[in-house]
Amino acid sequence: MNTPESSPFHETSFPDPFEDHQPSQAMEAAERLKQAADNNVKRLQKAAEAGYRSFHSSDLEEESENAAENENSTASWEEIQGKLKELHRESEEWARKNPTAALLTAAGAGFILGLLLKS
Numbered sequence: 815m816n817t818p819e820s821s822p823f824h825e826t827s828f829p830d831p832f833e834d835h836q837p838s839q840a841m842e843a844a845e846r847l848k849q850a851a852d853n854n855v856k857r858l859q860k861a862a863e864a865g866y867r868s869f870h871s872s873d874l875e876e877e878s879e880n881a882a883e884n885e886n887s888t889a890s891w892e893e894i895q896g897k898l899k900e901l902h903r904e905s906e907e908w909a910r911k912n913p914t915a916a917l918l919t920a921a922g923a924g925f926i927l928g929l930l931l932k933s
Contacts, residue, residue, distance in 0.1 A: 909916035
């Protein structure tokens with residue numbers, strides 16, 4: 815029979831992976847891949863933080879613009895109300911000084927409105 819020395823399977827052509835203390839190329843590649851992934855994660859975190867800050871600041875700017883628009887529209891509405899009150903006061907004053915002209919003006923305005931609404 816075959817002795818262990820004469821057997822073709824006895825040859826130790828394959829190195830023992832546990833005896834090799836130097837890192838293999840696969841380990842080096844894995845380490846480089848890990849470092850690249852860490853760098854990408856850090857870049858994504860920075861980009862997300864920048865996006866959040868940008869979104870948050872634009873949201874605050876939009877709120878301040880809306881508040882300014884509301885103040886402007888409120889101010890405009892108050893100005894219009896003030897002007898209408900002033901016009902009303904002046905027209906009452908004019909009507910008290912000129913009752914005949916006020917009555918004829920009101921009748922003429924009513925007649926014109928009646929014609930417009932009738933047609």
